[in-house]
Amino acid sequence: MGSDRDRYVDFLRAWAIVLVVLGHWLITGLVRHPDGRITAPELLATVPWTQWLTLGFQIMPLFFLAGGHAAGGSWVRARAGGGTAAGWVGQRAVRLLLPVAAYCCLVLLAVGVCSAAGVDPGTLALVGWAMAMQFWFLPVYLLLSALTPALHALHRRWGPRVPLAMGVVALAVGAAVAGGGDGPYAGAVEALGALNYLLVWGVVYQLGFCWRDGLLGGSGVGDGSGVGGVRGGSGVRGAWRVAGVMAVGGGAGFALLVGLGPFPVSLILVTGQDPSNTDPPSVAMLAWAVAQVGVCLLVAPGVRRMLEGAAVWRWVRGLGAASMTLYLWHMLPVLVVAAAFYLTGLAPQPAYGSPGWWGLRVPWLLVLGGVLGCVVAALRPLERVLAVLGARVRPEAGLRGVAAWRLWGGIGVSVWALTYFAGHGFAYGGRFPLAAAVGLALGTGLVMFPRRRDGGGAVGVQGVLEEAA
Template identity: 35%
Template sequence: MSRDRAVDALRAYAIGGVVLGHWLVTGLVSTGDGGLHQASPLTALPDLAPMTWVLQTLGLFFFTAGFGSARSLARHRGGAGGWLAGRLRRLLLPVVALLGVGAAVLLAATVVGTSDDTLAVALRLAVSPLWFLLPLVVLVAVTGPLRAAVRRWGVARCVAPAVAVVAAADVAVRLLPAGTALPPVTVLAAWSVPYLLGVAHADGRLGGRRVGGALAAGAAVALAVLLALGYPVSAVGVPGAGVSNLNPPSLLVVALAVAQVGLGLLALPALRRLLTRPLPGRAVTEVNRYAARVYLWHQPVLVAVTALTARGGLALPGLHTVPDDPGWVLARCCWLPLFAVVLVTVVRVGRPRRGVRVGAARRRQPGGGGLSDRSAECVPAVPQVYDHRRSGRPDLQEVIAVRDSDPPSRGRADGQTR
């Protein structure tokens, strides 16, 4: 079973949306003593809130995670325990690497006299993206039961209890005193909705444009109703706002996730045609190959670039200034290419390379192997198995699978590895 390159494209868009969204809404203002404190342009520019519907792509994030996990589990020939252990290992190893390098960098920054404000901002932004670990680990662990439930009762009946939990949490947020913490089950319930849709799609239950159109249209109606009921417009938290759609996830975020999934399903045929071209196909492959590193390192890159340039004593527009007018947004857009170049450098430097033995000859795995190849499976992903009939560059696991299961094609696989 080869990977679905169109779903790869949706995952690449989801990763890009998260990165771009964070870089655009995270202002780091230089203080008089050389420190940095966090601010958001959404506070002073509420008209930008609808943009968060495009850039807050966590729904697609979890949809592709469910799709990838279900396909991987269906293809796995060993026990479910071995599959889960491998899946979690590929998920957690990049996180351990981030924490290790981050601790060393924070220690060095402390030694050279970096201000406490800057250190606090750096730590908060570096750790905050890790919130996804709790719901993702739990959902990956129960992929098998979720897949069985979708097959037995259908995706609608599986999703309904999760939506009910989120609705109850929305009522509680408005009735309980401000600042009351809700149990983590709310986060798990909200993101299980797109995850279940991904599991159903992997099982062939969301095929056809009619299903995608129904999901998108139904979710659009739900979004309109929720806005009329007074839900905040922004799909992310706004500093100073009494209620956030993201903490905890609200019905509006769930409806937005379903709308994104519906539109994504509608776009799949066009994406498959687009990915037959070399440049888009190569771009999608590269983003997916380094998806985990991109997700984990994009915030530290933002802090590092801002902090290092602040040491020169100049308050650069869009980088160190207060995000309170459209000019800041324009200036921040001019900094995005620099952030991107630094991020690409970080995720590619030090990638492990290991050779593998194919027959009597030693060959390198495409993309360098190791963690860099498999990390894209984790946040969120499907296993890195390339379609050798399209790319001409088979993954070793695919060659082994072809040899084991399809003897007539053995000659084709052997010929491509020589």
């Protein structure tokens, strides 16, 4: 990337990916029972003090902050070049949906084969849940991407007042959900609460726009110095002030909401915990996200200096290039290790959550890291095919008319299917999710509907494979 700020945004993505992977691996513990069954007790519920660890591992605000920063710049350039909202959204959607659809296709194929082979429905449901536990992010991010042209128009007019207003509405929605109870309107209240997925994470996404435009105490894109990319003493002091207020204010708000309010400390869903900070995102989650944004701005100068090193930048760039693969496939190594060491009884079995169990977390993480490296290497040919296919089917920048409406419909269907997988896994109740599988295939097909190139025919699979080779 060209500027220091671009490097820092890429660093945030890479750092977030690393913590997501390590966090999921750390809280996943397997137990082999005398009858041979393998279960995965919920660490955060079984060992409650571990809920404090989520304060460090709940790093998704960084994804939305970096995503808003990058999307804002991308949409500004597309708009200046005469691109339409549908064309820009379609190009972004193809980049997301192609690898996700390939992942889902392979996982669903495995689910179908296992179901036909008579695998225990409970085991199949557990595995299907594990392979989809990261999916909640995808429909939210896809929706925010689709709304970016409208959200950025609001940003250009009202700037930081937009995330402030969204935060106020999120607070009102959270209060309505908290007071909704289990009465006759419980279903409507639950549907209302789902808005906070867009509102809470949308606040952070919108702050990415503000950060890029220097509205968090900075002076705009490209300066690359000081907090928020500011030059000059007074500008730097103003940037530090804004970042400090966000970090301290957000952190203090979270502490009050947890210490005096009804919210738990866990920033990851814990079964049976009500209210939850993530399902839907609560005002406590919003406070923590604002604090994280402030910390990101405060540490930016030091991290930027670190990123000037060629070796560090190579690592960041490599992680960024593999980020989608790592995000989608990082739970597969857990299944591989479970089959190799737990089904066979080779894994030692100290008491769950005991000091001995924690000591084994180190080799557990190292083995999973080695397996994931092999998985990433094995997937490189598929990544090349998807890259070439994505370039061939990406919508035109000026997409309009019926084709644009088809694309919006495809995004809507894809969001529904991804939401189903996020909430139910790939084998809910041990059954193959036919409706969601068809929905994702249909939605992805509508988004990446083959376009004609240079007067030629539709994209051919053989041509894509030849280009990838």
